[in-house]
Amino acid sequence: MNLNKKIIALALASAVSTSVLATTETYNATVIGLAEPTIAETAALNFGTMGLVAGSSCVMDNAAVLTGDCDAADAAALAGIITISTVTAGTNLAVTVATGVGSKVTYVPTFDIAGGTANVTNAAADTPASVTVDGTPSDIVLTLFGSMTVDTDVIAGDTEIAPYAVTVVFE
Numbered sequence: 001m002n003l004n005k006k007i008i009a010l011a012l013a014s015a016v017s018t019s020v021l022a023t024t025e026t027y028n029a030t031v032i033g034l035a036e037p038t039i040a041e042t043a044a045l046n047f048g049t050m051g052l053v054a055g056s057s058c059v060m061d062n063a064a065v066l067t068g069d070c071d072a073a074d075a076a077a078l079a080g081i082i083t084i085s086t087v088t089a090g091t092n093l094a095v096t097v098a099t100g101v102g103s104k105v106t107y108v109p110t111f112d113i114a115g116g117t118a119n120v121t122n123a124a125a126d127t128p129a130s131v132t133v134d135g136t137p138s139d140i141v142l143t144l145f146g147s148m149t150v151d152t153d154v155i156a157g158d159t160e161i162a163p164y165a166v167t168v169v170f171e
Contacts, residue, residue: 037093037168038085042141045080045107047148054153060145062112062121068147080144082166087133087140092171094128097144100164104154107162110146115139130171142166 050058051069058070064079066072087093100107113120115138116131123129131140154160 034088034091034170035086037087039166039168040083040085041080042083043078043081045144046076046078048074048077050148051150052154052156054150056150057147058149059147062110062143062145064145069150070148080142082142082144084140084142084168087138089133089135089138091133093131093133093140094169094171095123095131095140095142096128096165096167096169097123097125097142098165098167099125100162102160102162104150104152105160105162106149106151107164108147108149109144109164112143114141114143128169 047058047060047070048066049071050056056069058066058068060066060077060079062079064077066074066077070077084093084095095111095113097109097111099109109125111123111129113123113129113131115134117134118132120129120131125146133140148162150160
């Protein structure tokens with residue numbers, strides 16, 4: 001039995017033997033954040049000439065065709081074009097166009113997105129629309145249209161604006 005105790009003690013001693021650290025090195029894992037996109041107005045949105053009285057409303061479609069209380073033949077009417085550039089291929093973005101409220105008019109945007117892996121049509125105001133940049137770095141192009149409404153009577157000949165914001169967020 002004494003021999004069994006020695007064998008058990010020897011087994012325990014070898015199982016508990018410790019290692020001695022030779023060395024440790026620390027390394028860094030690196031990441032580079034995506035480049036911030038550039039947003040530029042390529043063509044200014046213009047509803048042209050419209051009614052002066054509060055409640056007047058003009059609607060523009062994505063081909064800049066006007067209906068409502070506006071001059072449908074006004075050559076100044078133009079859908080807005082916003083270009084989002086310097087976006088890495090394969091990047092997922094959420095694009096929002098906010099309702100614009102001026103001192104006398106309100107613009108409620110509708111917009112299309114082209115240049116991604118799938119185009120977006122008739123995206124609604126104040127709601128993020130998702131787009132993925134296609135396989136090659138390319139521009140994302142927004143076509144802006146929607147409706148403009150007179151909130152307070154406009155003075156004849158005055159130009160009224162409704163500032164709106166375009167926001168791009170990485171998804």
